[in-house]
Amino acid sequence: MAMMQPNSIAVVAAAPEKTRSKDTYYPYKQNTSLSYLCGFPEPESVMVIIPDREQGEFVLFCRDKDPLRETWDGYREGPEGAVHHYAADDAFPIDDIDDILPGLLEDKDRVYYAIGKDADFDKHLMDWVNNVRNLRGSDAMPPSEFVDLDHFVNEMRLIKTAGEIQLMRRSGEIAAQAHCRAMRISQPGMYEYQLQAEIEHEFMACGASAPAYASIVGGGKNGCILHYIENRAKLKSGELVLIDAGCEYENYASDITRTFPVNGIFTPEQAAIYDIVLAAQAAAIEQIAPGLEYNLANDATIGVITQGLVDLKLLQGDVDELITQGAYRDFYMHSAGHWLGMDVHDVGDYKIDNSWRVYEPGMVLTVEPGIYISPDNKNVAAKWRGIAVRIEDNILVTKAGCEDLTSGVPKARNQIEQLMAG
Numbered sequence: 001m002a003m004m005q006p007n008s009i010a011v012v013a014a015a016p017e018k019t020r021s022k023d024t025y026y027p028y029k030q031n032t033s034l035s036y037l038c039g040f041p042e043p044e045s046v047m048v049i050i051p052d053r054e055q056g057e058f059v060l061f062c063r064d065k066d067p068l069r070e071t072w073d074g075y076r077e078g079p080e081g082a083v084h085h086y087a088a089d090d091a092f093p094i095d096d097i098d099d100i101l102p103g104l105l106e107d108k109d110r111v112y113y114a115i116g117k118d119a120d121f122d123k124h125l126m127d128w129v130n131n132v133r134n135l136r137g138s139d140a141m142p143p144s145e146f147v148d149l150d151h152f153v154n155e156m157r158l159i160k161t162a163g164e165i166q167l168m169r170r171s172g173e174i175a176a177q178a179h180c181r182a183m184r185i186s187q188p189g190m191y192e193y194q195l196q197a198e199i200e201h202e203f204m205a206c207g208a209s210a211p212a213y214a215s216i217v218g219g220g221k222n223g224c225i226l227h228y229i230e231n232r233a234k235l236k237s238g239e240l241v242l243i244d245a246g247c248e249y250e251n252y253a254s255d256i257t258r259t260f261p262v263n264g265i266f267t268p269e270q271a272a273i274y275d276i277v278l279a280a281q282a283a284a285i286e287q288i289a290p291g292l293e294y295n296l297a298n299d300a301t302i303g304v305i306t307q308g309l310v311d312l313k314l315l316q317g318d319v320d321e322l323i324t325q326g327a328y329r330d331f332y333m334h335s336a337g338h339w340l341g342m343d344v345h346d347v348g349d350y351k352i353d354n355s356w357r358v359y360e361p362g363m364v365l366t367v368e369p370g371i372y373i374s375p376d377n378k379n380v381a382a383k384w385r386g387i388a389v390r391i392e393d394n395i396l397v398t399k400a401g402c403e404d405l406t407s408g409v410p411k412a413r414n415q416i417e418q419l420m421a422g
Contacts, residue, residue, distance in 0.1 A: 001051045003152050009104060010049040010112035010149055013121040017043045027210065032342040033114065033153045035251050040086050042077060044094050048104060049112075056089025059104070064093040102131045106140040112149040150347070157341055158348035159362040164252065165396060168341070168364055169405050171208070171249035172394050175256045176408030178202035179243060183409075183419050188237035188262050192217040196231050199245050208247035212254060212344045216244035219262065221375040223388030226334065237263040240270055242388050246344065253344040255366050256406050257392035264420035266413055269383050273371050274413060276308030277389045280369040281411075284336050288367070288395055288402040293356040298336040301369040305332050314373070314380050331373060337366040340394055359397045364405070368392030 004010060015031040030041050038047055038060070045062040053059075065078035079091035092100055105111065105128055115122060132142040160168065178199040185198050196217045203211060218228040219235040223242035235241055241262050246254035259274065261267070266274060283304045284297035306328045309315040315327055322328065339346040341364060350357055370390030377385055394405040410416050 001049055001057060004049070004051055004112060005110055005147075006051075007108055008051070008110035008112060008147075009108045009143070010047075011101075011125060012037060012047040012049075012114075012149065013118055014040075014043050014045040016118060016120070030251075031117075032157075032251070032347075033150065036153065036157055036342060038086055038088070040077075040082065046094065046097060046101075048101070050104060058087070058089045060086065060088040060091045061094045061097045061101075062091060064095065098128070102128045105129060105143055106132050108143045110145045110147050111143045112147045112152070114148065114150045115146060117150075154347035154349075157346065158339065159360060160341065160364055160396075161362070164341070165362070165364075167250045167252040168254070168394070168396070171212075171247055171252050171254040172256070172405035173408055174203060174206040174208050174249060175246045175254035176406050177206060178245065178247070179256055179258050179409040180419065182243055183258070183260055183416060184422070186235065186241065186260070186262055186264070186420065188235060190235045190262075192219055192222070192231040192233050192235060192241070195235070195241065195243065196245070199243065203247040206247075208249045210248050212246040212248040216242065216257075218242045218388065221386040221388070223259065223390075224372040224374055224386065226372070235262045238267065240387065240389065242390055244390065244392065251342050253340060253342065253346075254394055254406060255340055255344050255368075255392060256394070256409060257368055257370075257390045258409060258411065258416075259389045259391065260416050260420065264417055266417070270387055270389075271413060272312055273373070273384075273387050274389050274391075276305060276312075277369050277371055277391050278411060278413075279308070280304035281367055281391050281393070284367045284369065285393075285395060285402060285404070288359060288365070288397060290361055290397060290399065290401075291358050293358055294350055295356040297367060301336045301367075302328060302332070305369060305371060309371070312384075314384060330377070331371050332369065333372070334368075334370070337368050337392075337395075340364045340366055361397055361399045363397040365395055365397075366392055367395055 012034045018026045020026045034047055048059040050057055060082040062082050063076050070076055082088045082091035129142045132140055181202045182195045182199050196215045214229040216228055217231045219233055219241045220239035222228050239262050240259050242259045244257040246256055280301040283300040287296040287300050306323050307319050339348045372388045373384050375386040391411055396403045396405055
């Protein structure tokens, strides 16, 4: 509200429910902007913010209480619960929104709203604005300006509060425990989906609500597929398994990747690639501190990985020229990380006015370099083909530098082998 212009209104709609098949739905995931601003978890709800409104500045529309539907679908807060449990100043049944919201829009200069996220609700909002415009015999004026709400909310979400950091630290701890569990249990002959089951069991057993995204468990050459989620193949001795999995805890995501040998022992070729990726991650983390530019971490990973590939003769030529040419992209085709928060690929601009953003305390990001040697790459010796390594951790920017929120799972080769041997 403090950032809104005088005589304005903000409207935040809940995410729609999504059909999985016929009359079944995917587990409901609230619009993260609405979750961030007030925490209300139910579908078919709309948050309205009206600074300086005498009858209440925070108004919530939600589903009314309905004993029959609650018997089938679960508890509803209703307008009374919205007031008592979510601190709404006023609350109304969602069925009354057509009658009430146009009156709240009357004579407002600006509407803060995230246009383009929900086409159906976009249409409803414009219908309400047009209702105000079409009132005959009235001096009521419709809003004359729409302002992107996400610009303001995203900037708020980018800098985490102490409470948010506490939740993200716990999310990271749970995910780290799950990756340790997978390392301990892994053995040749298991299937990728069995490791996935062990990881997600640990998530839920420790209080997480769900995986933060579709878990990736790629054995052998499957690890070369960046977003591999089939997870149906058998794990073989002598191969690596790449696991990219994180959990959602109290609406906050973690995102960890670890790569380890199925049988617990790295081969010389696997070890060589692994050590390059680990060094690249360490170099990137050294570039994360208040005042440093976001792109420096990515540049560090490119430098270390390109040099390492040259040292192993997987690339040939001058390192600087190879970087300029982008030759590393055959092996390392993504950037070093992304913002992390309520969404696993969280909100926030990476550039401001075409300049890289500088880190500030409270930002959280992933650092996840990788090397992927396609099984079809005929330009390298056969012994390298099908090796894929990615190492990912969640890094909090602090006043003094940075903190690894996911250090609870080992990543040094000797520590991984010791954990798996134990």
